[in-house]
Amino acid sequence: MADSSRSIYLSIGTNIGNRKENIDQALTGLLEIMKFEKVSAVYETAPWGPVQDQPSFYNLCASGWTKLSPIAFLDAVKELERTIGRLDGLRWGPRLIDIDLLFYEDVQLISERLIIPHKEVTGRAFVLVPLNEIAPDLSHPALNQSIQDLMAQLPEEELRSVVNSFTLDLTNYVSI
DSSP states (O other): OOTTOEEEEEEEEEOSSOHHHHHHHHHHHHTTTOEEEEEOOEEEEOOOSSOOSSOOEEEEEEEEEESSOHHHHHHHHHHHHHHHTOOOOOTTSOOSOEEEEEEETTOOEEOSSOEESOTTGGGOHHHHHHHHHHOTTOEETTTTEEHHHHHHTSOHHHHHTEEEEEOOOOTTTBOO
């Protein structure tokens, strides 16, 4: 891509409605603000956090490039989530779509609206497993550890919560 493009990594999750359709809408909408390099398989995962009484999630990670600044990218993602139908709800509760910016180049940013790298990436198997699939050697800029090393530090029970992966037809999203 052009020199003004920045490397990014995302996590996408959904657990209500037609989960495959939600992911397709997210990937299609993201094409307006980024170009994909890699997209992981989709992993079915148990709910994470204090709200356990909810359907399982479909989660994936993607890498690519954007010309938008981190805050402009966040604004565009939040608008895309609203367009797909996401409503504000319970933290860690069911959601139609959730798109998180995990990494933006090697930027480290803390603001009221955005923290990069994503502050909870290191303890979540549902992020680290698909991210490890597409970028095992990616270094966390604040921790100087690879995604593969971070994943190896997770408890076995956390890793067992990530099951039943399947691949999507990505011909509409990723140039091969």
